[in-house]
Amino acid sequence: MDKDFSLSYIKKLVEKAVEYGFEEAEACFMSTSSMEINILNSEVSSYENSTLEGVGFRGKKNGQMGGSFTTDLGDDAIDFMLSTAMENCEVLNDEDEEFIYCDPQNAHLESIQLSGTYDKNTYERFEKTGLELEKDILALSEYIKAVDYLSVSCGTGPSISVNSKGLYTYKDSDYITIFAEARAEKDGVVKTGGHYWFGKDIDEFDKEAFLKVLKKKVLGKLGASSVDSGEYKVIFDSEAFVSLLHTFLGAFSSYNMQKGLSLLKGKEGDTIASDIFTLREEPMYEEALIKFPFDSEGVLTSSKALIDHGVFVKALYNLKTAHKEGKESTGNGFKSAFSAPVGISATNLVVTPGDKSFDELCEWIGEGIYLTELNGLHAGVNQISGDFSLFCEGYLIKDGKIARPVEQITVADNFYQVIKKIIAVGSDTISVPEGKGEYFCPSVAVSKMNISGDTGEEGEE
Amino acid sequence: MISDTTASRIIEAALSTNADFAEIFEEQKTSSAVGLLDGRTIRASSGIDYGVGIRLMAGTNVVYVYTCDKTEEALIKLAKQAASAIKAGTSAAVKQVQALSRSSASLLDIDPLTVSKKTNIDFLREASEFALSYDELITQVQASYATSRRIVHIVNSEGFNKEESMTRIRFSVSAVATKGNEKQTGRIAPGTMRGYEFVNEYPIIEKTKGCCDTAIRMINAGYAPSGKMPVIIGNGFGGVIFHEACGHALESTSVGIGASCFTDKIGKQIASSVVSARDNARIEGEWGSYMTDDTGRESSNLLLIENGICKNYMIDDLGARRMNAQPTGCGRRQDFTYAPTSRMSNTYIENGTDKPEDIIADTEYGLYCTKMGGGSVDTATGEFNFASEEAYMIRNGKVAEPVRGATLIGKGQEILMNIDRVGNDLELSAGMCGSLSGNVPVTVGQPTIRVSSILVGGREA
Structure with missing residues (x-):
């Protein structure tokens, strides 16, 4: 769903809410697009690439704030969200009041923190990064027997909110995470350890630094025993x-x-x-x-x-x-x-x-x-x-x-x-x-x- | 619901490259929840989640994509996108989609989705008011009620066309006792796949009294001792020990890649001979049940351990490919945003022959955990930990003073071998289990058992 459509959808929801009898109303649209590659035994064992979109609504009636949500966006959904949120207002009796807010000085709030390097996050690039990392982890020591979990993933997506008091907010950002868990075995005793990296630009992933910490987190545990209380x-x-x-x-x-x-x-x-x-x-x-x-x-x-x-x-x-x-x-x-x-x-x-x-x-x-x-x-x-x-x-x-x-x-x-x-x-x-x-x-x-x-x-x- | 014709087109698009298996997972979930604090309704929400996941496999490589967009055009585009990520393999022929077959493990006399929120609130309010007036030490009562109906529709390239409907209810009451700066909580949280008649029959006042008593006993309790000692674990939720310490390590997610302490143990002794255990998804009306799993396969009543011998693993379709075995119908996922993995359903240690009171009488000194909290496990090393919510010391074969703050730690392999007594009072208890494919409803269970030695982490030496 593009930004203009989702914005007009939630604006319509708020307008209809006021017609429906809510004293104040707010709606938000959130979208998350993500991609994840998992590596196991020198190949891509799984690949996920998806988008989740949903709308959340809250409306106030007689001092009570009722909420509803859906990922099934359509005109029927608007009726569902308004009618169930109204029912929820009717059963609530919270003594503490919740507010729909807008500071006129800050009615239009935007926070766009996109890296500009998200296009680098391709299947091929993640596959290469993951496979190399797996190989290097296994080469760290003869005691490392397997990399049981290795994922390279990224995500991005806007979040837009509007309310009946005139507030408009827009946020968007992106991230990349790399996680690996290795298994080591020595003298019949198994130990595992994991490490992660997160950032915005895959070019900034420092593999050597990652390997150094992971090595310590896994091999450092070998030969462990308890201590006296x-x-x-x-x-x-x-x-x-x-x-x-x-x-x-x-x-x-x-x-x-x-x-x-x-x-x-x-x-x-x-x-x-x-x-x-x-x-x-x-x-x-x-x-x-x-x-x-x-x-x-x-x-x-x-x-x-x-x-x-x-x-x-x-x-x-x-x-x-x-x-x-x-x-x-x-x-x-x-x-x-x-x-x-x-x-x-x-x-x-x-x-x-x-x-x-x-x-x-x-x-x-x-x-x-x-x-x-x-x-x-x-x-x-x-x-x-x-x-x-x-x-x-x-x-x-x-x-x-x-x-x-x-x-x-x-x-x-x-x-x-x-x-x-x-x-x-x-x-x-x-x-x-x-x-x-x-x-x-x-x-x-x-x-x-x-x-x-x-x-x-x-x-x- | 996606039509057979549309489904065939999506599967065809998904198999347009080298995948040998394609699956469409369509899900709609309607949910409703309320929350009370000290008898006042402070939360009420309603929602509809809808989404479609498409999964492809080429050998043991998996591609998973999902969307909330239900148009045929969008789904075919998504299927083609997924297909493009399959790099190698031999594509399979698409089998004709079978006629739709429906199943459900829910046992409904009164559909909970037809019961008003007001009725749910009245039920919780009665319990809240009872607790608040029960004892002056009880200073706060939280209560919640949630119901949902989740309908999943699975069509795959092997011709499966299955629909499973799951209607669930879960409610909870937590009573907080206060003494100076100390606060302790007693909690009940039953869950069911029966209808609202379960709520009508539930002895809510008696059970709420039990929560209050637990909170009051624990607020007056001293700290648990630390060190190794015999531990008796009460029936019902005590089964979390088996779930954490053993169940997870019997799932193909870990066994299939050799990352479990129970890999290659079929036919071998992994527990003491008094232990037999099952994962039974086919108990109608039980919280963790289903007749058809989230991959369209029939669920099973699986014997995991018989008289200490490892009999079966819980294997999903990916695990079956990795292990060259048959799937056991345990592929589950939280929702369409997760690819399925092997998961537990209703998992329990079977009844033994001992009377619980005899187990206590035969224990000179030890810890008796009557209510367990949650825990976690590393399936590779078998190391687990879990917390007790209500516990007592046992002295000279008698239940003595209550103690709090006890955490039990150990290695699953050792604990199973150290179970030396199994009672005849099997009980199941509802919970949620988090793993790779998200949070799914499960029950844990067991009769009263005794473990000859567990390390208890308390505060008193």
């Missing part, structure tokens, strides 16, 4: 720390605070973390692949600290939660899909780096555990209390150096305690894609954590 100093690598931080990021949502689902409620201005820890949301961060000048409600985003030197500064708001507290939205009202309601999300997040390199961090803590992977984050956590008990992998640090890989261990602690126990932040920031955008995060050292393991005979492989 106890309290250890811990260094989180960037990805592991981001996975933990992102799991508990909901605590910074004003919605969760208002519903009593966040322990940060009423703690603005309080010290909640170590004074060396600063976490900022930077929607327009220079190094971020995707920037967010405005949110799904048409509110401009802003750069802000969530935690500044340990002090909790401010929660994230959309129009609904801001109105409830008589505040301004922070521009964090995002929809995750055309079919989804407006929720609260952060965009790009930045952990302010410290001055120690990773090697200096290891030397500084002397003895401890370097955690590289946390697993089971969807299950082994209590989102509200912050408690977690997670299966993890990493390395033992001895005499200030990485000594050996560890496996079959769990780490159990509480998120709010962990951020208080941060004793150092590294200078080795990397970008980790998670949530809507990316986290820019270095290694983070924590004074002590509970590790469970078992080095008894029974636990040895």
Whole structure:
């Protein structure tokens, strides 16, 4: 569907909604075109090339906002969306009001972040990149037995929104991702590890750098054994720390605070973390692949600290939660899909780096555990209390150096305690894609954590 | 629905190069959902999803494309585009499209799509109000209800012309108990392919009371100990251990490429002799059931393990090509945006002979997990983790104090061998399973079982 047609379709939907009896209405059209090639055993095992288009509608009646969606676009669909959204308004009795918004100064918002290099993303190019990468991974070591999963993919697509108050927003961007998971085997013990790259221009894919990290992530695990249970100093690598931080990021949502689902409620201005820890949301961060000048409600985003030197500064708001507290939205009202309601999300997040390199961090803590992977984050956590008990992998640090890989261990602690126990932040920031955008995060050292393991005979492989 | 004539033309276009197999997957899904917080309806949505996927195979190479555009012109163009990505192979003759045959595993007396949202809301409100007035420790109640009808139509170059209709209901109630800064949740989330009579017969108040009791017991509980110990896993959702630790590794997605710890194990012992297990998609009215899979094949009641011996893998049509075996009718996908892969349906450990109370009485010390949360697994290494939602210590053969925050970790291969007692109280429980082809409804299940030794990651040494 071309842009003019989709725009006229959603405009018609909003006009008809007003005729239908909605006091306010908004419609969005989202289109996603994607291509993906998977490589297995020196050939393209699968190829996907597709477009998904859908329309989401929300309309307000008697203070209640009803929603509906479809991917079956036609005139019948308009009737379906309006009638079901109206029925939904009739059964809702939410005490908090949702808004359709337009700032007259910013009624026309566009964010076009197209690389201009998307045409390079051909089947042939992806096939060549994938096959070469597979071959090079297998050549990394005699212990690497297979590349179980290797994908090269890209995506692009516009998102357009209009509402009865005169707002028009248009967004478009593109991306490429490369992911590989390799399997290694030594002395009958199997280990796997994966690595990813994402960017906009396939020419910028640095294969050598990718191979170097993947090699470490797979071969580094060979020869792992458990450790004795106890309290250890811990260094989180960037990805592991981001996975933990992102799991508990909901605590910074004003919605969760208002519903009593966040322990940060009423703690603005309080010290909640170590004074060396600063976490900022930077929607327009220079190094971020995707920037967010405005949110799904048409509110401009802003750069802000969530935690500044340990002090909790401010929660994230959309129009609904801001109105409830008589505040301004922070521009964090995002929809995750055309079919989804407006929720609260952060965009790009930045952990302010410290001055120690990773090697200096290891030397500084002397003895401890370097955690590289946390697993089971969807299950082994209590989102509200912050408690977690997670299966993890990493390395033992001895005499200030990485000594050996560890496996079959769990780490159990509480998120709010962990951020208080941060004793150092590294200078080795990397970008980790998670949530809507990316986290820019270095290694983070924590004074002590509970590790469970078992080095008894029974636990040895 | 795509006509036989149009389907034949699409398949012809898809086989115009070197593919030896072509398939059209057409899907329409109508859905309706409501959400309540403390008895107030804060969410109501309705939607229609429609889309078509075209899959081609040349040997074990797969091309998959999809669209929301249902015009013949667009579909033939898409089929030709897919065909152009098939580089090598021997094209096959197209078989005459058979007469359409319809099937369904749904058992409907009262079609849930004819029941008003108001009725669904009243049902949830009754449970919410009961919970809120049950105990002062219960401070919040979330409840949701969702129903959908998914109709899939599969036509392929082998002449298949099948339609499967799946009508499902799932609802949930979560009660949150609060004590100081601590919050703990008790939750029920049944799912069914029966009609609204399931809801009418459901003892919602009794079950909601159970959730409240769990939340209250857990808020008063201390932390679980850590270390290796015997673990008794309760019936029903406890079967998630088998699903994660063993089921995924018996799917052809991993077995077919040698990436499973259970590759080449047919006829060999992979579990203790007290363990027999099945994947049975053909239980009418059960949440994870279907009569025809998403590739048009008849589903099966498959014996996976008999008295500890590995009997069958779950094999989809691509897996069958890779393994030179017959497909077992387990090709599933979340929706038309995914190509199918081998997936589980209703997967459970079969009844043994022990009475659950005897298993407890015969355990001097250990952990009793009565309600499990989710988990995850690495199918290559067999390493898994999952979280307990409600657990108790067992001391001197008796259920003792409740404990929280226990995560169980281990390797699937070892856990299966270490199951030493199997109860006679088999129960199935609804869940969602995420894998390569998206999220699909599954049930997990088991009687009460005992594993002689599992590493428990708790917080107390």
